[in-house]
Amino acid sequence: MTEAQQRGFDEGWSQWGIDYRPELLNFDELFGGPGERVLEIGFGMGQSLLDMAAARPSSHYLGVEVHRPGVGRLLHGVQELGLSNVRAMCHDAVDVLENCIAPGSLQRIQIFFPDPWHKKRHNKRRLIQPEFTELLASRLSPGGILHLATDWEPYAEHMLEVLNNCTALENSGENGGFVPRPEERPLTKFELRGQRLGHGVWDLLYRRGSAA
Template sequence: MTNQATPPNDHQPDDASTQPYLRRIRSFVLREGRLTKGQQLALENHWSGYGVDYQPALLDLDLLFGRSAPRVLEIGFGMGKSLVAMAKAAPAQDFIGIEVHKPGVGACLSEAVAQGVNNLKVFEHDAVEVLAEMIPEQSLDTVQLFFPDPWHKKRHHKRRIVQPDFVQALRSKLKIGGVFHMATDWENYAEHMLEVMQAAEGFQNLSADNTYVERPEHRPLTKFEQRGQRLGHGVWDLMFKRIS
């Protein structure tokens, strides 16, 4: 659940107008592990069926999937096992996954083929750019962000992907009534997400007490999460509906 290139040095200013050659702050670091043989074969053999190449042009999602259906987009799907499980469990919906780490993309393709899933498309690219350039306005029913990099050091909090500007950019891609679903195992990040979302224009918290929700059944319980539960670690789910 991470995104793509090494961020600029903390001691450099972030103002792109004064530093024209600096990239904008990234919410992720590219930790590119070595591909296994299986992952490499999956990319070579199945990218044409599942993969979508990045280009700065809006997609026709009905054409992409060959039908009109509810659409779920997941940002940072890791190795893809949970995403594939969700797609298999909901064949009437279409799923879009975005991940920058090639081994994870390869693993996701391999799992999708093994499970016979055909309602899934995958990007290997920066989610912020895919959302901005390729996803049409009001085309998504759900956006999922599960266990993103928490950037736990305070000086790195500005790199957390859940920030006001990102939330508003994402909001325009959701249909009215669409849901932004987040989950994290870092309590401080959960508090940060809650603060940002409570202040975000156009969203309503689906929690009865305006805080967190119970994990919904459609979000699979990962091995990582199960291990954390055994160790007494918490997990916080947040679900906010677009209302305007």
């Protein structure tokens, strides 16, 4: 962990960090009032989350990340930008979803560039699997959005197959496919570099149906 990341964690956790407890979170209490509830899973170093939170100050962002340096970097950014609409948890996303997020309570869930686990023998470790997808869908409110992105085409195809088979979710892409990058998802430096090298990025956008 760098000095800035450690300082961000040490100085920011008491104000913007949430210690994991197996009990439901009260978003209105956490953020001081009502607002769009957005969960980002695996935010890495947090730059996209910071950019989105700065652009949408009336939305409330909860970021969940197991990588402590990334949490420190996010909290450092929150302090630098003076944001009040970001909270962070340093814990496993499945535990958080199962025990801390009420069913039907989120307007948006975003998962950008999760680990693709390239080797075939490791594919079972991929985050996006049928059981986890059902859990994600259950936490969205009717009409709520699930947005994913990856730069690894085999994982993109895997995501598409798994998500298209989730009856609670409706694919917003043409003919049940991928979508162009929505404007609200910021381009990362890594992604821009990849574009210059001709690398692709695949976005997937789903809505929870009213009957889910």
